[in-house]
Amino acid sequence: MALLSMLSMIPFALNAATAETLAADAAQVVDAVAEASVVAEPTGFGIVLDKIEYFILIPWVYLSIAFMIFGIIYRLVSIYRAPKTPFSLKIYSSKKESPLSAWNDTFMLPQVRRNKPFFWISLMIFHISGVLLILGHLDILPTISILSEDSKHMIGAGLVGVGFTLPLFHFLFRRFKTPIREITVPADFLLIVLVLFLALFGDMISWGNSWTANGFITTKQKFAEYFQALATFNFENPRYYIWSPHYHFLVIHVALANLFFMLVPFSKIVHAFFAMPINKLRRK
Amino acid sequence: MDLQQQYELEKLFKTKLHQAMRFYLETCTHCGLCVDSCHVYNSMPELRYTAVGRSEVVRKIFIKYFKMQGKIAPWLGETMEMDEFVLDKFYEAAFSCTGCRRCMVHCPFGIDTQQIMSIAKLLLVGADKEPKILSMLSDMSINKGEQVEESRAQYAEAIKNIEPEVEAIWPTPPGKKTIPLEVEHADVLYVALSGKHSIISAAAIFNAADINWTLSSFEAVNFGAFLGDPQRTKKIGNRIIAEATRLKVKTVAIVECGTAFRIMKQQFGKLPFEVVTFVELIAKYHQEGKIKLNKVMTEKVTYHDPCQIARNAGVYEAPRYILNQLSDDFVDMIPNREENWCCGGGGGLVAAGDFEFRMKSSKVKADQMKKTGATVVATACENCHSQLHDVCGYYNTNQHVEFISHLAAQGLAK
Amino acid sequence: MADYTAVKTFDYKGLPCPMPIVKMSQEISRIAVGEVGEVLSTDPGSIADFPAWAKTTGHQVLDIVQEPGLIKIYVKRVK
Numbered sequence: 001m002a003l004l005s006m007l008s009m010i011p012f013a014l015n016a017a018t019a020e021t022l023a024a025d026a027a028q029v030v031d032a033v034a035e036a037s038v039v040a041e042p043t044g045f046g047i048v049l050d051k052i053e054y055f056i057l058i059p060w061v062y063l064s065i066a067f068m069i070f071g072i073i074y075r076l077v078s079i080y081r082a083p084k085t086p087f088s089l090k091i092y093s094s095k096k097e098s099p100l101s102a103w104n105d106t107f108m109l110p111q112v113r114r115n116k117p118f119f120w121i122s123l124m125i126f127h128i129s130g131v132l133l134i135l136g137h138l139d140i141l142p143t144i145s146i147l148s149e150d151s152k153h154m155i156g157a158g159l160v161g162v163g164f165t166l167p168l169f170h171f172l173f174r175r176f177k178t179p180i181r182e183i184t185v186p187a188d189f190l191l192i193v194l195v196l197f198l199a200l201f202g203d204m205i206s207w208g209n210s211w212t213a214n215g216f217i218t219t220k221q222k223f224a225e226y227f228q229a230l231a232t233f234n235f236e237n238p239r240y241y242i243w244s245p246h247y248h249f250l251v252i253h254v255a256l257a258n259l260f261f262m263l264v265p266f267s268k269i270v271h272a273f274f275a276m277p278i279n280k281l282r283r284k
Numbered sequence: 285m286d287l288q289q290q291y292e293l294e295k296l297f298k299t300k301l302h303q304a305m306r307f308y309l310e311t312c313t314h315c316g317l318c319v320d321s322c323h324v325y326n327s328m329p330e331l332r333y334t335a336v337g338r339s340e341v342v343r344k345i346f347i348k349y350f351k352m353q354g355k356i357a358p359w360l361g362e363t364m365e366m367d368e369f370v371l372d373k374f375y376e377a378a379f380s381c382t383g384c385r386r387c388m389v390h391c392p393f394g395i396d397t398q399q400i401m402s403i404a405k406l407l408l409v410g411a412d413k414e415p416k417i418l419s420m421l422s423d424m425s426i427n428k429g430e431q432v433e434e435s436r437a438q439y440a441e442a443i444k445n446i447e448p449e450v451e452a453i454w455p456t457p458p459g460k461k462t463i464p465l466e467v468e469h470a471d472v473l474y475v476a477l478s479g480k481h482s483i484i485s486a487a488a489i490f491n492a493a494d495i496n497w498t499l500s501s502f503e504a505v506n507f508g509a510f511l512g513d514p515q516r517t518k519k520i521g522n523r524i525i526a527e528a529t530r531l532k533v534k535t536v537a538i539v540e541c542g543t544a545f546r547i548m549k550q551q552f553g554k555l556p557f558e559v560v561t562f563v564e565l566i567a568k569y570h571q572e573g574k575i576k577l578n579k580v581m582t583e584k585v586t587y588h589d590p591c592q593i594a595r596n597a598g599v600y601e602a603p604r605y606i607l608n609q610l611s612d613d614f615v616d617m618i619p620n621r622e623e624n625w626c627c628g629g630g631g632g633l634v635a636a637g638d639f640e641f642r643m644k645s646s647k648v649k650a651d652q653m654k655k656t657g658a659t660v661v662a663t664a665c666e667n668c669h670s671q672l673h674d675v676c677g678y679y680n681t682n683q684h685v686e687f688i689s690h691l692a693a694q695g696l697a698k
Numbered sequence: 699m700a701d702y703t704a705v706k707t708f709d710y711k712g713l714p715c716p717m718p719i720v721k722m723s724q725e726i727s728r729i730a731v732g733e734v735g736e737v738l739s740t741d742p743g744s745i746a747d748f749p750a751w752a753k754t755t756g757h758q759v760l761d762i763v764q765e766p767g768l769i770k771i772y773v774k775r776v777k
């Protein structure tokens with residue numbers, strides 16, 4: 001919790017600084033940058049590309065999220081429809097157990113902390129960042145305001161993205177070392193690489209976007225229009241309201257995210273949903 | 285291997301897919317946190333001796349035959365086809381694993397390698413490739429259940445013949461049998477093993493505490509569990525349950541045998557009697573003032589937590605309590621309790637395993653025992669006792685291994 | 699009574715569980731088919747174990763003789 005509130009403080013601090021130095025007309029500069037990139041009507045190959053990009057940004061998002069939700073339900077149902085385990089598989093702890101032990105095991109990973117502290121730190125930063133990223137994305141919706149609506153950043157101002165990305169490098173590189181190397185299957189590498197690229201494109205959007213000489217290229221308010229469009233199913237082509245020189249990177253980011261959503265139920269990421277029930281087996 | 289046999293094995297595999305097993309097979313992230321948990325890997329660092337290395341063999345077959353991924357993109361998980369080679373891998377994985385479940389403590393999800401290995405073991409039985417000595421021992425136990433009446437008189441005579449050895453430790457209370465058999469409504473049914481050492485010390489302690497107890501006609505150990513055959517496991521356990529129910533006893537006390545205790549306590553659901561391990565009774569009798577124990581031990585003593593009694597069945601403090609009554613010089617091993625290293629002989633390895641393998645895989649155990657500086661290693665499991673005895677010899681640790689019940693019987697005082 | 703002579707003695711006194719039966723299964727091949735071996739045991743459990751073992755493996759227990767502190771089991775190798 002402390003970490004969460006600290007991270008969410010950062011954008012406020014940055015906001016305050018920008019507000020002071022750039023004074024009132026800062027907003028106009030940003031607007032000018034956004035306005036300056038005129039949306040040209042696509043021609044030739046651009047028409048095909050536009051169609052593909054539209055598909056990625058709107059219909060595929062719906063399809064992949066629906067696929068993910070059904071997939072997760074399908075996996076959970078198929079397990080719970082299997083015969084009940086007729087005996088106890090408990091591990092007895094020599095320390096005092098409480099009804100919260102399984103929660104502690106699931107979210108604090110006490111054994112990992114004790115045995116592999118460095119890996120634990122990576123895991124924790126990665127997963128906390130992951131949760132903050134989910135919150136950060138939801139926060140872009142105008143109806144959800146974790147940060148003030150006129151904040152130009154996502155939660156963490158890009159730091160959450162870094163917190164998500166660096167541990168992924170750790171996860172990737174440790175897979176090249178014995179004995180983890182030998183237990184790794186192709187699916188493990190592919191998943192890490194996918195998530196890593198997804199994260200890197202996200203980082204690019206948040207860092208590259210705000211570090212230009214002229215300040216923001218696309219602000220959170222702009223993205224909010226896109227999210228609002230998704231949330232209200234209006235099927236308009238986002239090209240016309242969030243165009244910027246970064247538009248194609250955004251499309252790649254969303255394409256990777258769609259792939260990721262579709263893989264969630266059918267890759268080892270299901271551990272996100274299984275971690276709690278499986279940890280309970282050890283305690284009851 | 286022909287399609288028919290593959291199909292039969294697939295069917296057998298399916299019988300194992302209960303909810304917990306599905307979670308175990310579908311959750312592993314290949315994080316490798318269980319690698320260092322296994323005493324076998326720590327003594328012989330090879331991938332096939334890690335928890336995840338073992339369960340992957342089974343998981344790859346699972347994905348191949350039961351998951352869509354195995355049908356459309358088997359290369360993603362490097363799945364394998366069920367064949368003789370895989371069965372050999374199953375054998376290597378399952379019968380180099382003692383089922384100690386130490387890895388389960390360290391896995392962030394608590395994946396139970398012993399359970400996954402039970403699939404491998406069942407398929408080996410199905411393919412007639414199991415260690416023959418274990419199926420023979422299981423069938424022997426079952427046959428013994430069927431023909432127990434025939435040997436009852438001779439058994440009673442054999443029991444009578446060892447009574448003087450019990451009396452030498454403690455006089456029988458007036459009006460009581462030294463080793464009672466077939467006592468209805470007894471407070472305790474004591475289930476021993478074949479060897480007289482498993483009866484004599486216990487009998488002396490029961491008599492010292494003046495308990496209304498009775499000795500079972502069966503041995504407690506369940507070879508069906510070592511074999512990994514749920515049906516035979518049931519039949520073997522049911523002999524004891526039937527006897528306890530027939531005699532209407534309140535408590536079934538299991539001899540110092542880890543597997544026997546855990547199977548009876550955890551795998552048979554709710555029973556009409558309480559299941560305890562004998563060491564719990566010793567501690568209880570002492571706490572209730574029914575027996576007294578003298579500090580008769582002069583050597584430094586340590587305690588080996590048998591996996592199936594401690595980590596997997598929750599008895600941690602009773603044996604330590606008893607040792608502290610018997611000695612002023614008790615030290616714990618490091619690590620201990622749920623983190624203790626397995627003796628290396630579980631899962632049927634003492635009966636069926638290769639001696640060299642058992643000794644080599646217990647190097648961490650030998651080091652751990654030596655570090656305590658104790659000369660006596662006490663334990664509460666027949667299997668651990670045999671294994672540790674061999675380990676002490678093989679690694680020249682200059683230690684001897686003793687049963688808690690045996691030490692307690694020697695410390696009995698008026 | 700004894701219309702057989704044991705050709706070999708198997709000393710399984712004081713062994714831990716389940717060694718007497720494990721050893722018997724391995725060492726029965728040290729006598730020829732039709733020959734009889736004498737097992738020495740101190741385990742009360744052996745009384746029922748050996749007949750059950752014989753039933754499982756197809757060998758034969760001919761006789762069990764008890765003395766204080768010693769059990770003698772006469773086993774005939776059938777296969």
Ligand code: HEM
Pocket residue numbers: 105106107109123127130131171188191192195269271272273275276313314315316392393
């Ligand atoms: C919000 C839900 C979660 C999501 C979205 C999630 C996602 C991920 C992702 C994408 C990875 C990287 C995969 C890789 O390295 O190949 C990962 C790794 C991991 N997660 Fe989670 N996770 C979640 C919850 C949990 C929970 C509750 C646990 C606790 C038991 C957990 C334990 C792990 C572990 C141990 C790894 C390491 C895998 C490795 O070494 O590669 N995760 N998670």
Ligand code: SF4
Pocket residue numbers: 321322323324333334335338380381382383384385386387388397398626
């Ligand atoms: S149960 Fe024990 S022996 Fe088997 S893999 Fe786990 S740690 Fe190793």
Ligand code: SF4
Pocket residue numbers: 311312313314315316317318319335336390391392393394395
């Ligand atoms: S610790 Fe658990 S999740 Fe990680 S590799 Fe081992 S069994 Fe799989």
